[in-house]
Amino acid sequence: MPERTEKPGLRERKKEETRRGLREAAGRLFAEHGFAQTTVADIAAEANVSERTFFRYFDSKEALLLPDGIELFARIEEAFLARPDGDTPLEAACGAITDAVFYFATSSLTALAHPLGEIREQAREGLSRQFQQFEARLTALVLERLPETEPDADLRAAVIANCALGAARAVLRTLRDRRTAGVPVEPDRLLPQAFTFLTMIGATPS
Incomplete structure (x- = not known):
């Protein structure tokens, strides 16, 4: 049986969930530790994704502002x-x-x-x-x-x-x-x- 592919709508929703998760994770860390003390690696870990995934959505942590x-x-x-x-x-x-x-x-x-x-x-x-x-x-x-x-x-x-x-x-x-x-x-x-x-x-x- 051929592998079932995701519908584009579902993929887009998952992308939006990841983007929103990164923003929410960054917001928590900025509030707790401050902007300067928070790294991209910290944000990615908090959102449970890789740094590579982070950079698919944002060019830098400044972009989250x-x-x-x-x-x-x-x-x-x-x-x-x-x-x-x-x-x-x-x-x-x-x-x-x-x-x-x-x-x-x-x-x-x-x-x-x-x-x-x-x-x-x-x-x-x-x-x-x-x-x-x-x-x-x-x-x-x-x-x-x-x-x-x-x-x-x-x-x-x-x-x-x-x-x-x-x-x-x-x-x-x-x-x-x-x-x-x-x-x-x-x-x-x-x-x-x-x-x-x-x-x-x-x-x-x-």
């Missing part, structure tokens, strides 16, 4: 598609990013506010790169929300997507600069505030 890019942007896409029809494309993009970021209990904006020096800087840069990589997909989503007959709709969609994600990157830079200057940071407030500023650009002053 970021939300999973695939999961984060899938959440942004889901939130965007769920936005009310009455939202403008910019409101939908900003609202979706806000909803997705705060969906994660260990969101990068909150985690990056804590002083881990150069390690956090690497994580901030990594998140910024993730946003850049997602610009094309968000542009496509915004374009679907625009009327087909609108002139230069592709350009408008690209501007909206880039502005919304750029505002999120601006929050990361502001958190870094304020922490460096010793100014209290409020990561949970800054992202909505950044999007408020963005929607005010070009508005008639009161």
Whole structure:
């Protein structure tokens, strides 16, 4: 009898379980021993996998400081598609990013506010790169929300997507600069505030 093969869906679920297990193991070890004292070997052992398996999922332990890019942007896409029809494309993009970021209990904006020096800087840069990589997909989503007959709709969609994600990157830079200057940071407030500023650009002053 030929060997039975796994269905792709089951394989993907097992991969996700392994990825989640590594994140949970790292979280326990970081909390107990600190980030600097925790090694990749420690995390792999805690998750009951090999170091080789660890590196199939993450490039380094610093990568664990970021939300999973695939999961984060899938959440942004889901939130965007769920936005009310009455939202403008910019409101939908900003609202979706806000909803997705705060969906994660260990969101990068909150985690990056804590002083881990150069390690956090690497994580901030990594998140910024993730946003850049997602610009094309968000542009496509915004374009679907625009009327087909609108002139230069592709350009408008690209501007909206880039502005919304750029505002999120601006929050990361502001958190870094304020922490460096010793100014209290409020990561949970800054992202909505950044999007408020963005929607005010070009508005008639009161």
